[in-house]
Amino acid sequence: MSFLTLSHLQKSFGSVRVVHDFNMSIEKGEFISFLGPSGCGKTTVLRMIAGFETPSNGSIAIGGKDQTKLRPNQRNIGMVFQAYALFPNMNVFDNVAFGLKVAGKSKAEIKTRVDEMLKLIHLEHLADRYPYQMSGGQQQRVALARALAPAPQVLLLDEPLSALDAKIRVSLREEIRQIQRQLGITTVFVTHDQEEALSISDRIVVMNGGKADQIGTPFEIYNNPATRFVASFVGTLNLIEAKVLDASASQIAIGDQQILLKKPIAKANGEKITVALRPEAGSLAESAKGDVRISGVVTSSHFLGSVIRTRLDVGGALVSFDMFNDPGTAPPALGERIHLNFASEDLMILAE
Incomplete structure (x- = not known):
């Protein structure tokens, strides 16, 4: 009560x-x-x-x-x-x-x-x-x-x-x-x-x-x-503008790359939507769990102590991700093309 x-x-x-x-x-x-x-x-x-x-x-x-x-x-x-x-x-x-x-x-x-x-x-x-x-x-x-x-x-x-x-x-x-x-x-x-x-x-x-x-x-x-x-x-978040390719199939495009979501999309084909991704959701590891893999060019990399925050240009869309600092592994270099793995469930469709 x-x-x-x-x-x-x-x-x-x-x-x-x-x-x-x-x-x-x-x-x-x-x-x-x-x-x-x-x-x-x-x-x-x-x-x-x-x-x-x-x-x-x-x-x-x-x-x-x-x-x-x-x-x-x-x-x-x-x-x-x-x-x-x-x-x-x-x-x-x-x-x-x-x-x-x-x-x-x-x-x-x-x-x-x-x-x-x-x-x-x-x-x-x-x-x-x-x-x-x-x-x-x-x-x-x-x-x-x-x-x-x-x-x-x-x-x-x-x-x-x-x-x-x-x-x-x-x-x-x-x-x-x-x-x-x-x-x-x-x-x-x-x-x-x-x-x-x-x-x-x-x-x-x-x-x-x-x-x-x-x-x-x-x-x-x-x-x-x-x-x-x-x-x-609340928290650090990627707010990414995406385009609905096929609403019935929950297919969207981020920049020049296509992604299948596992959530219904209440928008018409061709309309813009905003999706969100927490920086900690992404991983560069080939063994990382996730059904989405996007590639992009590194535009910045910031050393924050225990965490390195890197920003990618994915066909015009900017996506940031965090990786733990590993003294034995150098952070991604500016201009380098890398692949980011994450689960489609980690993409949130935001209400306006």
Whole structure:
């Protein structure tokens, strides 16, 4: 049964509608990520859940109780912001204790709960420090502990890692996910970073233009994108213009080479379609499994450490593929004609 239900949410600022008829049911204990570029509406949806924005239309329910008209402090929701938002005049202990003091808890209850939260984030030895004496990652962990201390029914995180450097982001996102699983708290996480969303989410909502283009597991979103936007935004992807040669036989042409698909084509003969291919799907190995073999001329080859990304010109169509770095094997040379093998199932036909 759904725990957090968003029904027909809309939000307009003046004449500009930024969220269009957003619907979603979130189970208790789920970790949901809203993923999308700036201005797609993901933070606005989060702020409506928190009560910082009032929906122009629609409703929000938690545990079957309507929250739409409640103030933020009436919703029992924890929130972590991008900019930490710690109180600079309070030490770590008092920052974490703030919500408990507002709720009127006793000193004994507050000390027990704060100690528990500081142990959870592994910062019990820094209880007396002030925010300016701590790193950004430590401050964000304190902000997380402060949000969790009053035992909220839902945790909201608004791009909490974007101000941190790359290594700290990776370790902290794993820590957040571990804590979320340990507590079993329903969590909504907003990010524009696809790797973050793919690595820690139970489900991802890919937002585009105020709408949910697709809702699914990371596996579904990555391997079966529903729209061209999702395919291009999540992961690296070849978007290849192809021509329908024989729709009834699922035959297309990429550049000057013919390919048989194993999927129906809802287009007429001679029409253009867009197909997508993940770079990791292709292989140069003669023994590679796959029923498609295309040849092309190498136009570029980029060394990315563990991976070498090569681009081919296939009769005017550009196709990129990735191969693992092998110290004993030189990467393809510019101008070299090579053969790329992949399975026809790896070609995705994209909806516009």
